Amino acid sequence: MNAPPYTLWQLVKYMLGLGTWGFGGPVALVGFMYRDLVERRQWLAESDYKEGMVIAQLMPGPLAAQLAIYLGYVHYRVRGATLAGVAFVLPSFVMVVVLGALYRTYGGLAWMQAVFYGVGACVVGIIAMSAWKLTSKNIGTDKLLWAIFLASAVTTVVTQSEELWLFLGAGVLVWLVRAPPKFGSAGTMQAAAAPLAAAFSLQAVDWHRLAQIGAYFAYAGTFVFGSGLAIVPFLYGGVVKEYGWLTDRQFVDAVAVAMITPGPVVITTGFIGYLVAGFWGAVAAAAATFLPCYLLTILPAPWFKRHGKRPAIAAFVDGVTAAAIGAITGAVIVIAQRSITDWFTAALAAATALVLWRFKKVQEPVVVLAAALIGLAVYPLMRG
Known part of the structure; x- marks a missing residue:
């Protein structure tokens, strides 16, 4: 095996940067990883990226964090997966803890609505461009992949969720069409599954509330599929309805914090944990949320590395990838419905997409900062 064209610490530095400046949620973040690591720097092969996307879609947990973990695993195995995952999540965790402290101290963040007014619309433009790039690069002119892409996009818009059965079905369909199994032979496709991390030991924790937080968020991280956005309605049912840890207003603010901070959207669990039980509540919630997705990424990774190049597996990967990109494109419309509230x-959103398409060297953090400032200035006028 040839030496990778980058060091582990270069990858860690990149993930730290993406976790610090990567706005736009999971759709934009997976697009950034493809652009930076596959296209521009050529550190990773396109096949590695596709395998990572398949694992991230089939296993529960936040999409972008799982992809970052897998890309760290490709050349540096468990050590790379661990460091890449921590580097990607750590910056946004620090930010939400600081915002949580400010929130508790000053009784809310009124300015957040104004910032999100601008940033939310800007994010729609960013993820639309990411979805377009992924589509044009991976779907090509293949009619079967286009059919899967469109079906997945429409399903995502209609159901406002990402359906696991659709990803699996797409993979099986392309496999059967391109590389049908020879029944009775030893070469039939094996199941790409990993055991679920069903429970976590919290016996050493003395505080009952921390134990509740850890158990609940571990459950959420283990059994919720799709992008970080998919966990939001699930969390609402537990955090607000079942346990009563937060009010409706606090929960909405927690989601807004996740949207206006870079990194994975699911880091909102850290903010929620802080509001419930302070710093250690944030640690317990974030760690419990991300641990299942970490385990469920590195456990099937060796199998994918050994068998991912087989025609049957490659066809399955292409099918899942087409469905995943369709779901990402559908998510653009779902997010737009929530973030675009008026003509401004x-x-x-349209101006953001146009700027990123026309001026290739413009960095997304600059666009997001400009949108936040515009939101602060315009929101009072539009709501006045």
Whole structure:
């Protein structure tokens, strides 16, 4: 095996940077990883990226964090997966803890609505461009992949969720069409599954509330599929309805914090944990959320590395990838429905996409900062 064209610490530095400046949620973040690591720097092969996307879609947990973990695993195995995952999540965790402290001290963050007014619309433009790049690069002119892409996009828009059965079905369909199994032979496709991390030992924790937080968020991280956005309605049912840890207003603010901070959207669990039980509540919630996705990424990774190049597996991967990109494209519309509330936010989203398409060297953090400042200035006028 040839030496990788990058060091582990270069990858860790990149993930730290992406976790610090990567706005736009899971759709944008997976697009950034493809652009930076596959296209521009050529550190990773396209096949490695596709395998990572398949694992991230088939296993429960936040999409972007799982992809970062897998890409760290490709050349540096468990050590690379661990360091890449921590580097990706750590910056946003620090940010939400600081925001949580400010929130508790000052009784809310009124300015957040104004910032999210601008940033939310800007994010729609960013993820639309990411979805377009992924589609044009991976779908090509293959009619079967286009059919899967469109079906997945429409399903995502209609159901406002990502359906695991659709990813699996797409993979099986392309496998059967391109590389049908020879029944009775030893070469039939094996199941790409990993055991679920069903429970976590919290016996050493003395505080009952921390134990509740850890158990609940471990459950959420283990059994919720799809992007980080998919966990939001699930969390609402537990955090607000079942346990009563937060009010409706606090929960909405927690989601807004996740949207206006870089890194994975699911880091909102850290903010929620802080509001419930302070710093150690944030640690317990974030760690419990991300541990299942870490385990469920590195456990099947060796199998994918050994068998991922077989025609049957490659066809399965292509099918799942097409469905995943369709779901990402559908998510653009779902997020737009929530973030575009008037003519100004619609114009801001369109302007963002146009700027990123026309001026290739413009960095997304600059666009997001500009949108936040615009939101602070315009929101009072639009709501006045």
